[in-house]
Amino acid sequence: ANLVLLPGDGIGPEIVSEAQRVLEKVAELFGHEFSFSSQLIGGISIDKTGDPLPQETIDACKASDAILLGAVGGPKWDDPSAKTRPEAGLLKIRKELGLFANLRPIRLFDQLVDSSPLKRDIIEGTDILFFRELTGGIYFGESGRSGSGQDETAFQSMAYSVREVERIVRMAAKAAQQRDNRLTSVDKANVLEPSRLWRQTAARVMAEEFPDVQYDVVLVDAMAMHLINRPRDFDVVVTGNLFGDILTDEASMLPGSLGMLPSASLGSDGPGLYEPIHGSAPDIAGQELANPLATILAAAMLLRHSLSLLDEATAIENAVAAVLADGLRTKDIARGGKHIGTKEMGAAVVERLQ
Amino acid sequence: ANLVLLPGDGIGPEIVSEAQRVLEKVAELFGHEFSFSSQLIGGISIDKTGDPLPQETIDACKASDAILLGAVGGPKWDDPSAKTRPEAGLLKIRKELGLFANLRPIRLFDQLVDSSPLKRDIIEGTDILFFRELTGGIYFGESGRSGSGQDETAFQSMAYSVREVERIVRMAAKAAQQRDNRLTSVDKANVLEPSRLWRQTAARVMAEEFPDVQYDVVLVDAMAMHLINRPRDFDVVVTGNLFGDILTDEASMLPGSLGMLPSASLGSDGPGLYEPIHGSAPDIAGQELANPLATILAAAMLLRHSLSLLDEATAIENAVAAVLADGLRTKDIARGGKHIGTKEMGAAVVERLQ
Numbered sequence: 001a002n003l004v005l006l007p008g009d010g011i012g013p014e015i016v017s018e019a020q021r022v023l024e025k026v027a028e029l030f031g032h033e034f035s036f037s038s039q040l041i042g043g044i045s046i047d048k049t050g051d052p053l054p055q056e057t058i059d060a061c062k063a064s065d066a067i068l069l070g071a072v073g074g075p076k077w078d079d080p081s082a083k084t085r086p087e088a089g090l091l092k093i094r095k096e097l098g099l100f101a102n103l104r105p106i107r108l109f110d111q112l113v114d115s116s117p118l119k120r121d122i123i124e125g126t127d128i129l130f131f132r133e134l135t136g137g138i139y140f141g142e143s144g145r146s147g148s149g150q151d152e153t154a155f156q157s158m159a160y161s162v163r164e165v166e167r168i169v170r171m172a173a174k175a176a177q178q179r180d181n182r183l184t185s186v187d188k189a190n191v192l193e194p195s196r197l198w199r200q201t202a203a204r205v206m207a208e209e210f211p212d213v214q215y216d217v218v219l220v221d222a223m224a225m226h227l228i229n230r231p232r233d234f235d236v237v238v239t240g241n242l243f244g245d246i247l248t249d250e251a252s253m254l255p256g257s258l259g260m261l262p263s264a265s266l267g268s269d270g271p272g273l274y275e276p277i278h279g280s281a282p283d284i285a286g287q288e289l290a291n292p293l294a295t296i297l298a299a300a301m302l303l304r305h306s307l308s309l310l311d312e313a314t315a316i317e318n319a320v321a322a323v324l325a326d327g328l329r330t331k332d333i334a335r336g337g338k339h340i341g342t343k344e345m346g347a348a349v350v351e352r353l354q
Numbered sequence: 355a356n357l358v359l360l361p362g363d364g365i366g367p368e369i370v371s372e373a374q375r376v377l378e379k380v381a382e383l384f385g386h387e388f389s390f391s392s393q394l395i396g397g398i399s400i401d402k403t404g405d406p407l408p409q410e411t412i413d414a415c416k417a418s419d420a421i422l423l424g425a426v427g428g429p430k431w432d433d434p435s436a437k438t439r440p441e442a443g444l445l446k447i448r449k450e451l452g453l454f455a456n457l458r459p460i461r462l463f464d465q466l467v468d469s470s471p472l473k474r475d476i477i478e479g480t481d482i483l484f485f486r487e488l489t490g491g492i493y494f495g496e497s498g499r500s501g502s503g504q505d506e507t508a509f510q511s512m513a514y515s516v517r518e519v520e521r522i523v524r525m526a527a528k529a530a531q532q533r534d535n536r537l538t539s540v541d542k543a544n545v546l547e548p549s550r551l552w553r554q555t556a557a558r559v560m561a562e563e564f565p566d567v568q569y570d571v572v573l574v575d576a577m578a579m580h581l582i583n584r585p586r587d588f589d590v591v592v593t594g595n596l597f598g599d600i601l602t603d604e605a606s607m608l609p610g611s612l613g614m615l616p617s618a619s620l621g622s623d624g625p626g627l628y629e630p631i632h633g634s635a636p637d638i639a640g641q642e643l644a645n646p647l648a649t650i651l652a653a654a655m656l657l658r659h660s661l662s663l664l665d666e667a668t669a670i671e672n673a674v675a676a677v678l679a680d681g682l683r684t685k686d687i688a689r690g691g692k693h694i695g696t697k698e699m700g701a702a703v704v705e706r707l708q
């Protein structure tokens with residue numbers, strides 16, 4: 001398989017390189033051929049080419065089987081008056097590759113339950129899979145300004161079409177069938193017209209195509225509450241781009257170990273894009289302090305979702321669990337105890353692969 | 355002072371009536387005259403008049419010094435195809451009275467720290483005051499549908515003007531000056547044009563008018579995370595209508611006792627509206643199970659913000675703290691232990707007033 005690596009900024013390069021070592025070991029053990037090509041994205045790409053997502057990167061991604069991304073951004077490129085910003089590269093690649101579904105599993109490793117800010121009896125056993133719509137909604141809506149002085153007004157439009165809702169709801173419902181067969185759709189239908197269309201469309205798709213899946217709807221404000229006091233009650237959750245941005249970040253705090261959470265962005269066909277959900281953490285870059293496990297788990301998702309290599313994906317996940325069971329920790333999850341470096345952690349996972 | 359009571363639906367009438375008893379006792383103790391007039395809103399108003407907010411209610415509210423609301427809504431009026439819904443009354447009264455600022459204090463009563471889903475070392479000492487913009491943003495933006503079949507698209511526009519941002523930021527900054535002198539503005543300026551206008555405007559107001567207030571900005575997705583793992587770090591938080599809806603509900607779970615949290619909705623002049631943040635809880639209505647303390651604390655906010663009766667407000671808050679210190683609990687905060695009823699709790703607060 002032909003894999004594109006997008007190391008990006010900050011700790012991106014060091015964590016992607018550990019994930020690459022893990023993938024190389026998987027290839028060796030299971031008899032596959034993975035070829036890797038590294039491409040530019042984000043701040044480093046602005047520095048080198050002026051563009052956070054050069055055409056060359058887009059072309060390489062489109063020709064690939066799957067993409068593994070580190071992280072983009074950093075204070076260096078944060079000037080609000082700058083012509084372009086690293087995040088623009090991220091938004092553009094989602095759109096260019098038609099990656100309309102962002103999958104975020106929120107799961108707790110038993111060994112890390114005590115890292116959670118939540119009490120054990122609330123968080124234990126939490127296992128949610130979020131589907132966030134990623135190429136529509138207010139993110140890509142018409143925007144502009146009018147008027148001046150105190151009357152100057154800025155707007156941006158949230159829009160969803162039946163087609164956009166159908167495809168993400170279908171994908172989420174199919175995933176629910178592989179899990180606990182429950183789907184929750186989150187909207188703000190008591191206030192927003194696009195949410196009303198979302199709710200109607202989702203209800204129809206579920207009734208017509210997935211009558212076996214247990215289905216319910218929750219308002220976004222209520223969901224923000226439920227995630228904190230009864231996270232265990234949810235299986236698969238599907239929602240729009242903006243609500244998904246907020247809710248998945250909220251949910252990502254529940255395990256208390258951001259450095260452990262991967263995500264996948266998928267389209268109907270073509271390559272998927274896989275990445276850790278944490279940021280580029282420029283403050284700790286190059287110091288052997290970054291936790292590579294989220295990126296390594298993103299590589300496992302890549303094997304599962306883009307290459308259909310299920311045993312190989314499970315092998316990586318088991319190796320990560322084994323490393324944790326052996327008490328190995330990077331600084332972010334060590335809770336003040338002994339810790340190892342980025343490369344040591346990558347090597348420990350490689351060692352336990354079989 | 356001339357006060358309007360809007361008991362509304364579900365447990366609304368029983369909790370408002372306890373708050374009224376508390377206000378009557380305050381009037382007696384401190385030598386004030388409060389007159390009360392009860393008006394219709396919400397589901398009960400739909401049942402009696404066909405309208406969730408009759409003109410008579412609007413007129414009475416406009417002529418009053420302040421308004422105390424119970425709660426609106428319930429499954430009885432939840433039919434999505436109904437002509438009107440209880441929440442429409444809520445949205446309309448905000449707009450009619452120009453209540454552009456929703457204040458939500460998130461504070462922990464020491465006695466209830468263990469009710470929090472968060473670990474004690476994370477939540478202890480949390481004391482945040484949210485200012486949510488309440489009459490603008492996507493809630494009141496242009497909306498509609500176009501196309502048909504799979505192409506049917508629904509939209510709603512998020513808009514903010516400089517004037518709208520200025521007045522809420524000013525109000526929040528003034529409140530910060532009375533507290534710990536720190537203000538955090540929350541937006542999504544990396545994606546949304548109205549957020550960029552919000553960020554520019556807020557920065558200008560703060561630099562020109564409040565150079566003494568410590569000011570920072572946080573993205574809404576990051577804020578959803580921070581509230582869970584470092585809630586103590588925030589003093590006053592200001593944000594738009596939709597983000598405020600989600601974040602204040604998220605924050606309301608942190609104390610673990612929804613039944614204790616009041617809120618206020620204020621305009622530039624005219625009466626303010628005060629209410630508990632919890633809903634109408636129709637499943638427990640009329641069973642002496644409702645916790646009246648949030649509504650009683652809302653009455654304290656009413657005295658402070660609309661009538662400038664600061665000592666009287668503090669007297670109520672102290673009486674509530676005393677009741678908790680004496681171990682009195684309604685069922686929702688009893689954690690399985692002994693509990694008392696709605697009326698008993700109201701009477702206990704009245705008794706401790708001085």
Ligand SMILES: CC(C)[C@H](C(=O)O)[C@@H](O)C(=O)O
Pocket residue numbers: 087090091245544545575
């Ligand atoms: C960087 C930003 C534009 C992006 C988003 O809001 O989608 C990020 O928060 C994310 O969730 O991937």
Ligand SMILES: CC(C)[C@H](C(=O)O)[C@@H](O)C(=O)O
Pocket residue numbers: 190191221441444445599
């Ligand atoms: C009932 C609903 C329209 C309302 C809102 O979203 O503003 C509620 O959630 C609130 O926060 O008061």
